[in-house]
Amino acid sequence: MATTSQESSLDPAQAALLARVQPAELVEQPLVTNNRDFAWVTNKICRIVETPTPTWWWVCMAVALVTASFTGLGLLWLVSTGVGVWGLANPINWGWAIVNFVFWIGIGHAGTLISAVLCLLKQGWRTSINRAAEAMTIFAVVCAGIFPLFHVGRVWFAWWLFPIPNSNAIWPQFRSPLEWDVFAVSTYGTVSVLFWYMGMIPDLGVLRDRAVLRLKAGAYEGSSTLKKKLAEGMDIFRKYLYAIFAMGWRNAGNHWRNYEMAYLILAGISTPLVLSVHTIVSFDFALAVLPGWHTTIFPPYFVAGAIFSGFGMVLTLMLPLRALYGLHDLITQRHIDNMCKICLGTGSIVGYAYIMEFFIAWYGANPYESFAFINRAFGQYWWAYVMMFSCNVFTPQLFWFKKVRANAALVWVMSIFINVGMWFERFVITVTSLANDFLPSSWGYYSPTMVDILTFFGTFGLFSVLFLLFLRFLPLMPIAEVKFVMPAADPHGHDHGHGHGDVAQGGQGDHH
Amino acid sequence: MSESHGIIASFADTPSFFHAAEKVRDAGYKKWDTYSSFPVHGMPAAQGQGRSRVPIFTFCGGVTGFTVGTVMVWFMNAFDYPLIVGGQPFFSPVFPFPIMYELTILLSAFGTLGGMFIMNMLPQHYNPLFESDKFLEVSGERLVIAIESRDAQYDPIATRQFLEEIGGTDIEEVSA
Numbered sequence: 151m152a153t154t155s156q157e158s159s160l161d162p163a164q165a166a167l168l169a170r171v172q173p174a175e176l177v178e179q180p181l182v183t184n185n186r187d188f189a190w191v192t193n194k195i196c197r198i199v200e201t202p203t204p205t206w207w208w209v210c211m212a213v214a215l216v217t218a219s220f221t222g223l224g225l226l227w228l229v230s231t232g233v234g235v236w237g238l239a240n241p242i243n244w245g246w247a248i249v250n251f252v253f254w255i256g257i258g259h260a261g262t263l264i265s266a267v268l269c270l271l272k273q274g275w276r277t278s279i280n281r282a283a284e285a286m287t288i289f290a291v292v293c294a295g296i297f298p299l300f301h302v303g304r305v306w307f308a309w310w311l312f313p314i315p316n317s318n319a320i321w322p323q324f325r326s327p328l329e330w331d332v333f334a335v336s337t338y339g340t341v342s343v344l345f346w347y348m349g350m351i352p353d354l355g356v357l358r359d360r361a362v363l364r365l366k367a368g369a370y371e372g373s374s375t376l377k378k379k380l381a382e383g384m385d386i387f388r389k390y391l392y393a394i395f396a397m398g399w400r401n402a403g404n405h406w407r408n409y410e411m412a413y414l415i416l417a418g419i420s421t422p423l424v425l426s427v428h429t430i431v432s433f434d435f436a437l438a439v440l441p442g443w444h445t446t447i448f449p450p451y452f453v454a455g456a457i458f459s460g461f462g463m464v465l466t467l468m469l470p471l472r473a474l475y476g477l478h479d480l481i482t483q484r485h486i487d488n489m490c491k492i493c494l495g496t497g498s499i500v501g502y503a504y505i506m507e508f509f510i511a512w513y514g515a516n517p518y519e520s521f522a523f524i525n526r527a528f529g530q531y532w533w534a535y536v537m538m539f540s541c542n543v544f545t546p547q548l549f550w551f552k553k554v555r556a557n558a559a560l561v562w563v564m565s566i567f568i569n570v571g572m573w574f575e576r577f578v579i580t581v582t583s584l585a586n587d588f589l590p591s592s593w594g595y596y597s598p599t600m601v602d603i604l605t606f607f608g609t610f611g612l613f614s615v616l617f618l619l620f621l622r623f624l625p626l627m628p629i630a631e632v633k634f635v636m637p638a639a640d641p642h643g644h645d646h647g648h649g650h651g652d653v654a655q656g657g658q659g660d661h662h
Numbered sequence: 663m664s665e666s667h668g669i670i671a672s673f674a675d676t677p678s679f680f681h682a683a684e685k686v687r688d689a690g691y692k693k694w695d696t697y698s699s700f701p702v703h704g705m706p707a708a709q710g711q712g713r714s715r716v717p718i719f720t721f722c723g724g725v726t727g728f729t730v731g732t733v734m735v736w737f738m739n740a741f742d743y744p745l746i747v748g749g750q751p752f753f754s755p756v757f758p759f760p761i762m763y764e765l766t767i768l769l770s771a772f773g774t775l776g777g778m779f780i781m782n783m784l785p786q787h788y789n790p791l792f793e794s795d796k797f798l799e800v801s802g803e804r805l806v807i808a809i810e811s812r813d814a815q816y817d818p819i820a821t822r823q824f825l826e827e828i829g830g831t832d833i834e835e836v837s838a
């Protein structure tokens with residue numbers, strides 16, 4: 151399209167040159183394939199929550215609930231007995247709890263990256279995955295929050311972390327990075343919820359209006375009166391539930407004007423937020439005077455690792471959903487390619503950071519620092535280092551190959567490797583540095599207890615429970631945003647071929 | 663029939679919807695709006711609307727957050743109950759920066775969402791337009807322009823004719 155308009159304004163010599171070199175026409179893959187229309191998109195996404203609950207959902211929910219109960223059990227055990235039930239002992243006082251906290255927080259980062267950073271970069275492909283990724287962020291933050299909350303020991307005093315007056319009249323100590331973390335993570339959780347909710351308002355309005363239309367039509371199909379009544383009852387429930395949360399949204403141009411501005415601003419402020427959160431998480435380590443932790447590379451390295459692990463988790467979640475709900479026209483190969491490429495990019499940054507840490511440990515000529523790193527790779531936790539290095543550095547390199555990216559099953563397996571590898575990264579950082587510190591006489595070896603293991607694995611159940619509820623009750627994809635990147639949404643009617651996304655999102659003001 | 667809220671007209675596709683909006687704007691109507699289930703690029707200009715004022719709310723939220731963060735840390739750690747920790751100063755603009763930063767973002771976000779609600783006059787319990795089935799279909803793929811009867815230029819017959827002229831179909835009067 152850009153080529154055609156240029157060609158007409160060229161002088162003959164240039165046109166001849168252009169004909170001779172025959173520049174390759176790059177065809178942009180459409181974001182919604184098979185020429186689907188608005189009605190199809192709306193139906194596809196809404197039917198997920200409007201049709202009766204599928205059997206697999208109940209099975210998954212049952213498994214998830216049982217798994218989640220492990221966390222409940224582990225925490226109950228911990229609170230009723232004391233933090234001694236975790237495998238923490240001098241000198242290793244940060245064990246799985248902190249590892250799990252950093253792991254889950256990191257996973258959340260991809261959601262914000264997709265919804266905020268890719269929005270600012272005008273990446274149209276983010277639209278079909280951003281809602282689920284944001285949900286993933288929020289649920290990951292919920293899982294993450296559990297660990298430091300209970301790590302404080304007496305969880306009933308956890309509110310002392312917040313600047314609330316208490317009977318000792320002592321305030322939080324703001325010179326500690328741990329206190330910064332309280333603010334960073336709680337702000338992150340809150341802003342993610344606000345962003346997620348605001349993005350959902352128009353779609354909640356759609357679900358509301360569809361329920362009202364069905365109730366007005368009153369034609370419910372079903373094998374028995376009971377089933378018909380049930381379907382009608384569900385719509386009455388939907389009509390009120392979605393109406394409350396849609397806040398009276400009515401798709402007006404004026405609404406959209408303010409909404410789009412608000413969305414852009416939220417994307418703009420979430421971008422520095424997401425970068426700050428994992429930076430501050432890395433300060434928890436980097437500000438301690440401990441070899442292996444006390445490095446300036448931590449903030450960027452943690453942020454890249456977080457995005458890497460988060461995209462791993464997005465792939466882990468979205469690929470099965472795509473297959474289950476038949477969303478191949480909305481989550482296309484182009485989407486998967488892009489996600490794999492981001493994994494490749496951030497995974498390479500992480501690999502670079504691993505190597506650079508070693509270089510600096512040698513170049514810095516600090517014997518404690520160089521010991522910490524040699525010990526990390528070849529000491530008592532060598533197996534964790536091998537897991538980390540092979541999963542995080544080698545796995546993403548396979549994404550260079552188109553054949554690998556096109557194989558959904560393989561990509562899914564690799565995304566699991568990324569998740570595992572990133573958990574081990576946090577384990578390596580947290581535990582190896584503590585286990586062999588300055589004084590060899592105080593060295594120790596950390597092993598988790600059953601309580602540690604139950605609590606951690608249970609959080610996957612908790613995450614799944616929340617995610618399954620999200621699938622069942624809320625629109626999985628932002629309908630309005632998916633429509634926005636479709637050719638039919640373009641007000642200037644470039645309804646042919648390629649590049650509509652560019653036009654729909656391009657410069658404003660060519661019409662006065 | 664009870665008193666009229668306005669007239670709604672549907673449009674076939676996004677370009678005709680967009681150009682119809684420009685014509686309504688040029689005809690001088692003030693109390694009217696476009697309705698579509700997705701934001702149409704450039705529609706604010708086509709409707710003769712200026713830039714959204716939501717950023718004002720964001721700015722107020724951000725400034726409040728930054729101030730609250732700074733004053734809070736100073737009050738708590740340097741004024742009300744100073745404690746010596748690691749020989750660090752009781753207050754400095756440097757160490758509380760993460761707090762100031764996070765609170766700036768937190769209150770900006772609340773300001774933005776609140777600003778969006780205020781500027782859109784939401785939450786709104788009821789609007790007569792919701793009584794129309796055709797209007798409800800906007801949530802699917804229908805594109806609607808509604809001119810309200812409280813507009814000074816509104817005339818039941820002339821406005822209906824005008825909407826027909828600019829390509830509107832399924833024209834319907836919505837009662838208040």
